[in-house]
Amino acid sequence: MGYLSRRRRGGRHALKTDSSDSIVAIAVPIGSQGAHPVRLLLLATALFVVQALLAGLGVDAHAPAPSWLFMSVQAVTVAAVLVYRRNEPKPFTPIWLWLTAATGMQLIWAGTNVLATYVGDAGDVIGRIAVVFSGLYMLPCMYIIASSFDRREPRVVTLVDLALSALVAALLVSLIFNLMPGGPHASPTSILVIIQHADAIDFSLAAMATLRMFGTRSLHKRFFYFATATFLWINAAAAWAYNRLELSGLPPWTGPMISVAYVALIVVLARPVPLWLSRYRPGRRTVQTINAFAPVVLALGTLLLAVSVSRFDFGLGMLGAAASVVLYAMRVAFIQSRSQDMQRAAQLRNQNLQQQLGRDPLTGIANRAMLEPRLRDTLREGAPRGTSCSLLMIDIDLFKQFNDSRGHLAGDECLCRVAHVLAAQPLPRDSLVARYGGEEFAVVLPATDATAARAIAEHLIDAMERLCIPHPQSPTGYLTISIGLATARCHPSTDPMELIEGADQALYRAKREGRNRCVAAGNGAEATGPSGRPSSLPANHA
Numbered sequence: 001m002g003y004l005s006r007r008r009r010g011g012r013h014a015l016k017t018d019s020s021d022s023i024v025a026i027a028v029p030i031g032s033q034g035a036h037p038v039r040l041l042l043l044a045t046a047l048f049v050v051q052a053l054l055a056g057l058g059v060d061a062h063a064p065a066p067s068w069l070f071m072s073v074q075a076v077t078v079a080a081v082l083v084y085r086r087n088e089p090k091p092f093t094p095i096w097l098w099l100t101a102a103t104g105m106q107l108i109w110a111g112t113n114v115l116a117t118y119v120g121d122a123g124d125v126i127g128r129i130a131v132v133f134s135g136l137y138m139l140p141c142m143y144i145i146a147s148s149f150d151r152r153e154p155r156v157v158t159l160v161d162l163a164l165s166a167l168v169a170a171l172l173v174s175l176i177f178n179l180m181p182g183g184p185h186a187s188p189t190s191i192l193v194i195i196q197h198a199d200a201i202d203f204s205l206a207a208m209a210t211l212r213m214f215g216t217r218s219l220h221k222r223f224f225y226f227a228t229a230t231f232l233w234i235n236a237a238a239a240w241a242y243n244r245l246e247l248s249g250l251p252p253w254t255g256p257m258i259s260v261a262y263v264a265l266i267v268v269l270a271r272p273v274p275l276w277l278s279r280y281r282p283g284r285r286t287v288q289t290i291n292a293f294a295p296v297v298l299a300l301g302t303l304l305l306a307v308s309v310s311r312f313d314f315g316l317g318m319l320g321a322a323a324s325v326v327l328y329a330m331r332v333a334f335i336q337s338r339s340q341d342m343q344r345a346a347q348l349r350n351q352n353l354q355q356q357l358g359r360d361p362l363t364g365i366a367n368r369a370m371l372e373p374r375l376r377d378t379l380r381e382g383a384p385r386g387t388s389c390s391l392l393m394i395d396i397d398l399f400k401q402f403n404d405s406r407g408h409l410a411g412d413e414c415l416c417r418v419a420h421v422l423a424a425q426p427l428p429r430d431s432l433v434a435r436y437g438g439e440e441f442a443v444v445l446p447a448t449d450a451t452a453a454r455a456i457a458e459h460l461i462d463a464m465e466r467l468c469i470p471h472p473q474s475p476t477g478y479l480t481i482s483i484g485l486a487t488a489r490c491h492p493s494t495d496p497m498e499l500i501e502g503a504d505q506a507l508y509r510a511k512r513e514g515r516n517r518c519v520a521a522g523n524g525a526e527a528t529g530p531s532g533r534p535s536s537l538p539a540n541h542a
């Protein structure tokens with residue numbers, strides 16, 4: 001059960017949650033980073049205000065001052081994400097690195113664009129480098145939406161997600177290189193094609209980050225997606241407007257406009273977790289569905305991009321399409337095989353548990369819980385063949401005295417030896433030897449009539465005698481057993497309890513009539529000690 005409390009601790013908001021995601025969150029000071037992002041927020045706001053003032057004065061958005069101001073806002077944002085990451089609990093720090101990489105890549109992209117305006121002839125090369133970084137920006141963004149950041153996920157799945165994200169970046173770079181002005185497949189409308197692709201990717205990323213936010217149980221990760229989605233939505237909208245306006249000459253206000261997403265991200269990081277976000281907690285099924293859905297979107301998106309690229313570079317496009325199909329197939333196959341492994345392991349654990357539940361911990365043979373179901377099965381399974389089923393109830397004679405004279409530990413050891421001797425005897429197929437409780441044992445004999453059961457009982461009494469466990473109080477000087485025997489015709493409606501009660505009563509009689517013997521239940525059953533065996537023990541079994 002997850003719970004969460006927002007409270008003031010030392011003047012700062014703190015968050016407490018237990019996460020049922022793979023990363024277990026504990027009492028975490030999500031607001032303890034407060035001071036730094038707040039200061040960075042002030043800095044970013046100041047830069048943004050100067051940018052807006054310059055725009056108000058009509059300074060061109062492409063001019064050096066607005067460009068440098070924009071880069072400064074970006075740099076402050078990268079710093080804010082890093083500061084926020086530093087204060088997160090360890091399991092969550094890696095996910096923030098991906099957002100650092102995304103914003104950092106944007107900074108380098110903007111930086112190379114600015115640099116290109118300063119270097120004259122080399123500007124073309126640097127412009128191309130800028131294009132590469134515009135593609136590389138997609139890698140962390142794509143990975144953020146593809147990955148569930150679940151530490152239990154196989155490493156190969158992480159690698160496949162990374163490979164798919166890298167494929168998107170590569171295809172996008174190829175698309176831009178080919179269609180940008182001066183590119184091999186440039187046309188008057190090709191710049192619009194690039195813009196449309198960029199918009200589609202930007203808005204899909206924002207939508208997927210939002211979906212991830214609603215499909216994450218850990219509040220830390222939910223907040224991460226909330227911050228990322230805020231940034232991606234505003235950035236997508238700004239890019240959408242900027243790219244279109246750029247075609248007809250940028251008005252000055254587009255300078256501060258593209259900074260809004262960055263300032264918004266710092267605002268999110270500097271403020272406490274919104275209450276609605278901490279109260280929201282998706283169900284397990286929602287989490288599973290979104291976790292399965294996000295990588296499919298990534299793979300299909302990659303496929304679409306590959307198809308687009310194939311229009312001007314057929315080989316590369318088809319290679320990209322094949323790679324996206326193969327990578328996604330690998331992902332599904334690995335996850336499926338892993339879940340089958342987990343299912344098998346769970347089944348095995350279940351079986352072991354069942355076995356342990358049906359085992360007597362002292363002697364290791366079956367316990368009483370196994371007796372009734374086995375008797376019921378035997379009576380049902382033997383019914384079509386019309387066989388009989390017999391039950392022996394076996395009790396060690398004068399065991400209290402044995403314990404008293406030899407000690408309880410020796411008593412335990414004796415119980416183990418008796419159990420193993422009983423279990424080691426040749427018995428009919430599917431027989432069950434169980435410890436019924438205390439010093440009492442039971443043997444289920446399928447397809448065994450009363451005569452055969454008596455022979456087996458006598459064989460067991462002999463085997464016990466041959467064991468020669470010294471018992472000072474026993475008339476024979478050795479440990480002996482008494483057996484009650486009951487037999488019934490197999491029928492599904494026969495109550496196993498009747499057989500148990502019958503054998504128990506017969507055992508009682510065996511005790512009363514002298515011990516060290518077998519007595520059969522039912523009419524005409526007579527108490528008979530094994531031939532030659534004295535039956536002179538006091539009849540004091542109560």
Ligand SMILES: Nc1nc2c(ncn2[C@@H]2O[C@H](COP(=O)(O)OP(=O)(O)OP(=O)(O)O)[C@@H](O)[C@H]2O)c(=O)[nH]1
Pocket residue numbers: 362395396397398399400401403407408409410411412415437438439511515540541542
């Ligand atoms: N060492 C040991 N003793 C046990 C265990 N379970 C039951 N006992 C002992 O078994 C003894 C059973 O005593 P009684 O029911 O009086 O039966 P008895 O002494 O065997 O006498 P009869 O059955 O009349 O021959 C008790 O002393 C129990 O403490 C066990 O797990 N270990």
